[in-house]
Amino acid sequence: MKNLLIPRQLRGRWAAVLCLVGLANLAACRSLPTITPDMAPIHRVTHVEGAKGPLSSARSKAVLDALRQRAPDTNIVDRHLALEEALAGRPLVIGNRVTLLQDGDATYAAMFAAIRAAQDHVHMETYIFEDDDVGGRFLAALIDKLKQGVAVSVIYDAVGTMGTPREFFQPLIDAGGEVLQFNPVNPLLAKAGWNVNERDHRKLLIVDGKVVFLGGINISGVYSGGSVKSAPRKGSPLPWRDTHLQIDGPVVADFQRMFLDTWNKQKGPPMRPRRALPEQQPRGKEVVRAIEGAPDEAYSGIYATLISAVENAESEILMTNAYFAPDPQLRAALKAAVQRGVDVKLILPSATDSSLIFHAGRSYYDELLRAGVKIFERRNVLLHAKSVIVDGVWSTIGSTNLDWRSFLHNQEVNAVVLGVDFAAQMRRVYERDLAASTEITLAQWERRSLASRLKESLARMWEYWL
Numbered sequence: 001m002k003n004l005l006i007p008r009q010l011r012g013r014w015a016a017v018l019c020l021v022g023l024a025n026l027a028a029c030r031s032l033p034t035i036t037p038d039m040a041p042i043h044r045v046t047h048v049e050g051a052k053g054p055l056s057s058a059r060s061k062a063v064l065d066a067l068r069q070r071a072p073d074t075n076i077v078d079r080h081l082a083l084e085e086a087l088a089g090r091p092l093v094i095g096n097r098v099t100l101l102q103d104g105d106a107t108y109a110a111m112f113a114a115i116r117a118a119q120d121h122v123h124m125e126t127y128i129f130e131d132d133d134v135g136g137r138f139l140a141a142l143i144d145k146l147k148q149g150v151a152v153s154v155i156y157d158a159v160g161t162m163g164t165p166r167e168f169f170q171p172l173i174d175a176g177g178e179v180l181q182f183n184p185v186n187p188l189l190a191k192a193g194w195n196v197n198e199r200d201h202r203k204l205l206i207v208d209g210k211v212v213f214l215g216g217i218n219i220s221g222v223y224s225g226g227s228v229k230s231a232p233r234k235g236s237p238l239p240w241r242d243t244h245l246q247i248d249g250p251v252v253a254d255f256q257r258m259f260l261d262t263w264n265k266q267k268g269p270p271m272r273p274r275r276a277l278p279e280q281q282p283r284g285k286e287v288v289r290a291i292e293g294a295p296d297e298a299y300s301g302i303y304a305t306l307i308s309a310v311e312n313a314e315s316e317i318l319m320t321n322a323y324f325a326p327d328p329q330l331r332a333a334l335k336a337a338v339q340r341g342v343d344v345k346l347i348l349p350s351a352t353d354s355s356l357i358f359h360a361g362r363s364y365y366d367e368l369l370r371a372g373v374k375i376f377e378r379r380n381v382l383l384h385a386k387s388v389i390v391d392g393v394w395s396t397i398g399s400t401n402l403d404w405r406s407f408l409h410n411q412e413v414n415a416v417v418l419g420v421d422f423a424a425q426m427r428r429v430y431e432r433d434l435a436a437s438t439e440i441t442l443a444q445w446e447r448r449s450l451a452s453r454l455k456e457s458l459a460r461m462w463e464y465w466l
Helices: 008-021 057-070 074-088 103-116 133-147 166-174 252-265 301-311 328-339 355-362 365-371 404-409 420-435 450-460
Strands: 048-050 092-102 121-126 151-157 178-182 204-207 211-215 243-248 286-293 316-320 343-349 374-378 387-390 394-398 410-418 437-440
Touching: 092 103, 092 410, 092 420, 103 133, 103 204, 103 211, 103 243, 121 133, 121 252, 133 151, 133 166, 151 166, 151 252, 166 178, 204 252, 211 252, 211 394, 211 410, 243 252, 243 394, 252 286, 252 410, 286 301, 301 328, 301 387, 301 394, 301 404, 301 410, 316 420, 328 343, 328 365, 343 420, 355 450, 365 374, 387 420, 394 420, 404 410, 420 437
Parallel strands: 048 092, 121 151, 151 178, 316 343, 343 374
Antiparallel strands: 092 243, 092 286, 121 204, 204 211, 211 243, 286 410, 316 387, 374 437, 387 394, 394 410
């Protein structure tokens, strides 16, 4: 066994058993790369694409000059672009419309509208596709499009969707849909090699190759009702708080290529003919880069891009994340940013569906607080969002958590949006979450109970696999 898998829904049940039997000794650990400026020459030319393909040097310069002029400091854009393209491996793409979506109800409404409007194909890739009311509604919508002659292909993760019987998808298959289980738990069902620890954590919905949805929201009834309500009634589950994106425009082609690459690597069934990469038209003014992480790559482009953004931050880093177990390099980058005078704020959960990762992350509070990192815990919701804003100009949203699993073992996908207008939208959402959060001070944290400290120590032993 290369790596040890503890699915989130099984952690509480199995963690003690795994400790007793010592299975950790069987794991051969991969390491995160050291991200340095030497990974990309500082003089590297930034490539910019539009609806018709790569832009000329003059047009690319004009786009970047416009970004610089609108940035709070004209050097900020250059600093963030210096390494990012080489690390992420994909160009900046102009001409996109980016819509920020909050929580399940608004996100699902937008997704259903896009599916209803589909003319050629619908591609869905998700970690969780539950057999519940929400999952049933999506299944019915996809079957309805198949009846209209629209091609439908779905990738779901074998572990994330472990609670959903395979028979749930049979009506979709019977209607002509193509369904692929990513990395089956049973090695006899695997068609592309087998490593049960490698999971597909992406959340992608691509319609006609022209619109994409991505972020933190799975296909699950836990999102019903959103998080804008007040504190939940006694005995009721917490509402889920999450963030998603809808992007219309040329950058959708990059996300489409990611989906098709996963389908081919996992040896999915033959696809019906479709116009997967149609001719694009400009849809808006946003500059976007698609970035991905995958365990079969040399390193996660998302991790490298994040480290680069933190190390180049000049004034402010605002992070929101659901599962927080930062590796040494990320912790060092955050602490170094504070020493440079950067205001670093983290919004993290006050409650969770995964106690091990929750306590593993809390085990680093003392170190970060002493360094001047400001930590806040979101009240009255189950926080599942994953976003970062840097210097009021660089923003990212996606499926990636700040933990070892996301950076080493999972397939993940994020979008980086450059520009002050979108960053301002992100900041407004961040400030609303901040107002509903409680700041954790060092003095308060040092008074936590012995039981909490023990939980943190035990959880940290497992953080690599969580």
